[in-house]
């Protein structure tokens with residue numbers, strides 16, 4: 001059954017429409033000419049990925065989204081939170097009970113923290129099960145391990161901040177746990193406490209690590225992580241003929257016979 | 273072109289090399305000048321000037337012989353409530369005509385949670401001592417018939433602070449004490465391996481204060497050759 005497709009009709013653009021398009025394009029062109037940023041973003045968004053990528057491969061972006069939610073909600077919480085032993089608990093109560101929508105933003109940050117950690121682990125599990133840590137992506141796995149460590153430290157330092165009984169004693173136990181490491185453990189725990197005992201300095205120091213040092217480190221590492229993702233391309237799932245680690249006989253010389261570097265997926269190769 | 277190769281032999285130190293070295297060297301010096309004090313400020317205060325505070329618990333007549341008392345007090349009034357500590361104090365009567373006390377720290381020797389008396393706490397008999405300087409010390413009698421227990425991971429201790437069960441690695445820490453003008457004063461905290469005997473006659477294996485979870489005796493204590501200054 002052959003259906004004759006009508007020839008594409010292209011209406012002539014009205015002058016008004018042309019004017020409108022020019023208005024939108026002008027600033028974009030202006031930016032592109034002076035920075036190349038638009039081309040860069042286009043390259044990032046429309047780069048080639050294997051044709052058989054899988055939904056599991058969205059877990060990394062999900063983790064990134066969770067981190068961005070933590071950043072935004074955290075910055076807003078920081079406008080009302082007071083990091084000292086006298087006021088920390090009071091300010092958390094104030095955020096939760098008095099301020100408009102404070103309960104929601106705090107809830108997003110508190111539950112979002114767990115979501116972020118869980119997503120990080122799921123993403124790592126996907127990478128492991130897909131064998132996506134194999135050559136040439138070992139370095140990105142290592143960057144990921146650092147991200148995991150910094151992410152867990154974010155959770156540990158943030159947990160003290162509400163300064164309630166759970167926060168206080170869980171942090172005591174956590175710090176002392178570090179203190180039992182051989183040789184340097186006692187020095188590590190005393191550094192974390194900011195002294196021989198938990199005191200007014202401890203909460204301020206945790207707050208500083210929680211909202212400045214660790215997020216800064218995480219952002220820098222996320223940048224490196226994504227750079228490597230774009231440079232090396234993403235892997236095909238393990239059931240693909242192009243799965244990570246499989247040799248490709250017909251691979252172009254440039255990829256050195258290794259699979260997983262950017263190229264069209266099976267559908268692309270079969271002319272699909 | 274006669275001296276083609278002699279030109280190669282001249283040890284050249286072009287301006288670009290000098291500038292490269294100067295930039296790296298100067299950058300390194302400036303970076304170091306900034307980093308060293310900043311890192312020092314981040315680390316050193318946690319280890320320097322850690323002092324012990326002596327705390328006045330009030331007249332020794334307020335401690336009934338043979339009875340444990342939950343004493344809560346602030347070790348550093350300037351720091352406020354964060355510095356509130358708890359000790360279990362028992363008057364052991366006289367030993368060779370000198371007063372004897374058993375003063376256990378409530379800091380669990382596993383990971384530092386607050387151990388609780390296994391037995392009734394007589395809240396209605398609470399005594400609040402007003403100490404000079406507007407400070408308060410609270411004394412609540414208790415009867416830890418089953419020793420002391422930790423809420424966190426179930427560590428158990430007897431009334432001398434010896435570990436009887438659970439994850440703690442040693443006995444409960446103790447406070448040194450002194451009697452000044454009839455008042456009981458707390459001094460330094462020290463760690464304890466094991467206690468033999470009881471009350472005034474206890475023989476205490478005393479060690480410098482160690483963090484919770486650190487072994488003070490046996491082969492595992494080799495894991496902690498140096499301890500940071502606790503004050």
Ligand code: HEM
Pocket residue numbers: 067070071072073074075077078081092106109110112113114116117151152154155158159160161162210211215
């Ligand atoms: C730039 C990023 C962040 C900023 C500025 C920030 C800031 C804050 C602030 C001001 C608080 C105290 C308010 C509160 O307790 O509700 C807090 C708490 C907390 N944060 Fe963050 N945060 C950031 C990222 C993260 C991340 C990535 C995590 C987790 C992995 C995290 C985990 C926590 C936790 C567990 C608490 C305790 C929440 C609670 O009990 O309510 N934060 N953070």
Ligand code: FES
Pocket residue numbers: 380381382383384385422423424425426427438439440
């Ligand atoms: S902290 Fe007391 S048993 Fe773990």
